[in-house]
Amino acid sequence: MSMEGPRAPRESELRGLYDFLNRELRPGSNWSIADEYPRALQDFNRHNMRVILEGERVLSHAVLKPFVIKTPLGPIKLAGIGSVVTEGGHRGLGLSTQVLESCLQAATSAECDIAILWTELYDFYRRLGFELAGTEVALQIDNELPSPARDLKFIDSAQIDAEALLRLYNQHSVGTHRTLEDVREYLRIPNSRVSTAWDKHGKLVAYAIEGKGADLSGYIHEWGGGVGALTALLSHMWKTRRDGARGLTLIAPRHSENLCRTLQAAGARRHDGHLGMIKILRHEAIFAKLRRAARQHGIGDLVLEKNDTEYRIGRGSQVYATQSEQDMIRLLFGPALPHEIHNFDPSTAQALQSILPIPLWIWGWDSV
Ligand SMILES: CC(C)(COP(=O)(O)OP(=O)(O)OC[C@H]1O[C@@H](n2cnc3c(N)ncnc32)[C@H](O)[C@@H]1OP(=O)(O)O)[C@@H](O)C(=O)NCCC(=O)NCCS
Known part of the structure; x- marks a missing residue:
């Protein structure tokens, strides 16, 4: 039988999906995993779930939940991703990678600035551009x-x-x-x-x-x-x-x-x-917020941009280029301090320190 997906499950497939998730992720629990995530694993968020199936059998799943976070920098739109799992007999075939890529595409289409997830499988998610960041x-x-x-x-x-x-x-x-x-x-x-x-x-x-x-x-x-x-x-x-x-x-x-x-x-x-593993989805949207925050601090010449090959950070003519996505994530959301990433000139370091790290926080009820 051939595999189908990744796609959102149909309404009629939800019960089978919850059975799959309970079997794989909550063996021995006397409640359903859907009760733990009442704003993510429910019918109204079905368009943000992704499954790969073989016939009626679910082989792999992940869910995303978009949130708008109030921050002193203004609102940030974020996709929490969770309940990532592939059935035991089908691991190592790239199914979770496909499911997660589909979730990230959906998050980007929903104009989420970043994606975040909570995991101990750091290297698995680093392949997809996530990095441990933020502070807790x-x-x-x-x-x-x-x-x-x-x-x-x-x-x-x-x-x-x-x-x-x-x-x-x-x-x-x-x-x-x-x-x-x-x-x-x-x-x-x-x-x-x-x-x-x-x-x-x-x-x-x-x-x-x-x-x-x-x-x-x-x-x-x-x-x-x-x-x-x-x-x-x-x-x-x-x-x-x-x-x-x-x-x-x-x-x-x-x-x-x-x-x-x-x-x-x-x-x-x-x-x-760390707060979790973070991936930037819409660089320019975040950079624009940061440049605006810098202007409010009287810093009008902050350079913070991304082109096809690299990031450019600096002030006036002092501009530093890096290709490291990891460094950028840890600089924007912490815990890295500017001088730990690069020996910036004093004026750029001072500008960055006045706006970074972005004070991001997700309360436990919202974690997916
Ligand atoms: C982690 C898990 C979701 C991966 O699913 P999968 O469908 O096997 O993943 P993929 O086949 O897409 O994996 C692709 C790559 O990740 C690697 N990978 C898989 N599991 C990994 C792990 N636990 N740690 C690090 N890398 C891992 C694979 O080796 C593969 O690398 P390659 O392409 O270089 O060979 C699956 O093992 C699982 O369901 N585990 C139990 C539940 C769980 O821990 N979920 C995570 C909660 S955050």
Whole structure:
């Protein structure tokens, strides 16, 4: 029988696709992987799924989920890619490569500036132009946190006011645009702990979410609220954590300096890592945003462009050329600092440092 695809699955093929994904990626789970990704693995996002089939049998799959991220640089459109898998007997035949290339084409057609995914198979994705980049701070809480005396009530339940949570979420400077329906769906994700803190007037002042289906157990991947209320909530979560033997780790963007400082001062251990593997899809769109940000900093002569063979970065007549896509990704999104990539002249280094790295962050609920 011949293979078909990559293409989007038909509605009638979704059940078979979820069976395939559950068998391959979630053996032993008592929920469906579709419940873990309620904004990606659902019928309304079917046009962004890609499968290769043999008859009715799914052999390979990946899904993309486009998001618009609010950042201080302006909106960035991003495609999260996930649930990448090829059936055991058909690996090494190039199926995932074809499926991923089809996803990347769809992301580019949808005008996504970058694609991002979370994986440990670095070399597999490097072949496709992805590089480990962006930044993430993990704060490992091993001891009781000082809980500032506050009149707060803690609730451990997902049955909470989604609107109140969305209001706090929207205070973050970086994050995807979410609707109330998105939040309601995310609150239903299995195997996670939703903890919230309420003040004496019944107002939500902090939230924190630990675990997400088969992933992120012991990790708080979503949180919000003021640092004082959040620290008190984390203190409550640590004291009542699900797995008595294990600690609790909060993951945060590097720009959450106040929270990182507070938790470190309270004894949390800090580990700096990458946000994920990133691929640039629309170079010129990102460069235009950066040149505009530079102009707002009074830098009118920043050169940041790509031609067929190389990137050109610099200022005025001091222009540096590179062919390294990896260097560019790590320069734009971190963690590389300009001087680690090239011995730029002081004026170019200063210009780049005023706009880079782009403060990119994806909250855990949105990861695909
Ligand atoms: C990883 C996986 C998706 C690859 O699927 P596949 O259809 O076999 O991939 P391809 O045939 O397109 O692989 C193409 C190339 O990647 C290489 N490759 C495959 N798996 C790899 C791995 N785990 N690490 C590094 N390289 C790998 C192959 O050797 C091949 O290289 P070549 O073209 O130079 O020979 C598949 O092994 C799988 O389903 N694994 C289990 C689920 C999983 O780990 N998914 C990833 C989640 S992020």
